[in-house]
Amino acid sequence: MDSERLLHDFGPTLVFVNVLLERLGVPIPAMPTMIVGGAAAAEGQHPLAALFAVALVASVIGDGVWYWLGQRYGMRVLRLLCRMSLSADSCVRQTTTHFERWGAWTVLLGKFIPGVGSVAPPLAGVMRMHWLQYGLLTIAGSALWVGICLAVGALFRRQVSELLDKLESWGLIAGVVVGVALAAYICFKWWQRRRFYKSVRMARITVEELRSLMHGQQTPLLIDLRGTTERTADGRTIPGAQALDLAQVERRVADFPRDRDIIFYCNCPNEASAAVAAKALHDLGYARVRPLLGGLEAWIAAGYELEPVARTPG
DSSP: OOHHHHHHHHHHHHHHHHHHHHHTTOSOOSHHHHHHHHHHHHTTSSOHHHHHHHHHHHHHHHHHHHHHHHHHHTHHHHHHHHHHSTTTTTHHHHHHHHHHHHTTHHHHHGGGSTTTTTTHHHHHHHTTOOHHHHHHHHHHHHHHHHHHHHHHHHHTHHHHHHHHHHHHHHTHHHHHHHHHHHHHHHHHHHHHHHHHHHHTOOOOBOHHHHHHHHTSSSOOEEEEOSOHHHHHHHOEEOTTOEEOOGGGTGGGGGGSOSSSOEEEEOSSGGGHHHHHHHHHHHHTTOOSEEEBTTHHHHHHHTTOOOEEOOOOOO
16 A cells, blocks of 8 residues: 555555654654645545644543653653653753743743753643643643644645655665664764763762761762752752752852862762763862762662752742
């Protein structure tokens, strides 16, 4: 069955399944399918309104599932998503930063921002955004996303049709080219991640070692690098820790003592943010600086003491 016949017979179903799978986290981009669907609809193969409706419903269902999971399981859901991501090292930090800057706009426009669209729904749940506000925003954002994709397909239906004809004529060659391109992208991201880990390779301090230091004669300077959103959502921190944004570390070098242990911690995969901060100070001549192995999760798992996160003034 050729692509045109497939779209004619199963267009709305294909669009619904593809959009739902993407919104649930399966790495199958839905934008190309919606664009092709919009082109087919413009040529009268099926109603454009039907395509819009099924894509909108699929998007809202997928996002709703992640919103519910975020409300129920908190930051664990975000960390799971980010471990699945090709950019796991900065996934949580980047998304929470966007949420802190834009608030509800992150839900509305997140689908147009790489790496944010899949994390914004569970983050809204983590932050206990009211279900009605979330529902209206995700419906509006999904409608905008779906509408633009279908409109692009309808406006450029001739070019889309020509591209499909070429791909169909190339047959197996087209599939191989797409497969090679996808594999090359994944390999590049893997190499990029390996290079990042190598650049921040340094000794970690364990939670047991940190607790011993905290009960010694000179307590270490503890820096909590989690974003405001994550700290607020979790509500717990290691006693005596000071909150600081990763971007501020190098700008505030003068505030860090050279004669005292400095320990950075976060709650991100492979202590990425903590390792970056520790490496930055180490390169500036600080010898007694280390990231905490396992971050806050390891400290909590060990059953050590915690204190409530201090409320931000105003």
